[in-house]
Amino acid sequence: MKQLPVYKKLQLKSPDKVFNYLMNTMLPTINDWSYLVDWERVSKHIKDIEICLNTMNYLIGKKNITDEFKYLLQMKEILFLILLMEAELRVLLLKNIIEIM
Secondary structure (H helix, E strand, O other): OOOOHHHHHOOOOOHHHHHHHHHHHOOHHHOOHHHOOOHHHHHHHHHHHHHHHHHHHHHOOOOOHHHHHHHHHOOHHHHHHHHHHHHHHHHHHHHHHHHHO
16 A cells, blocks of 8 residues: 555554545445446346356467357357347447437
8 A cells, every 4th residue: 555645644554544534434425335336237237248258258368269269159159149249339330420420
């Protein structure tokens, strides 16, 4: 932890004391982490694609990524995920083009 002058002024000598001070002095309206992140929404969206994304993570660090990717394409779920992502990307690009016009 970098020792900032304000920590010394507040007599906060450890990371735990700094964290506790932060939590105790936050405004009541943002005292909960859910103020910053909608965890329920995050969890719902992750579950929708988690298995497919983990399967794609299989490619990370492979020496011959092209052959490994072709192997994954043999699985129908991966092909569907790629087609879905491509369609979603086209929709996003189309929306951006329309907004620019």
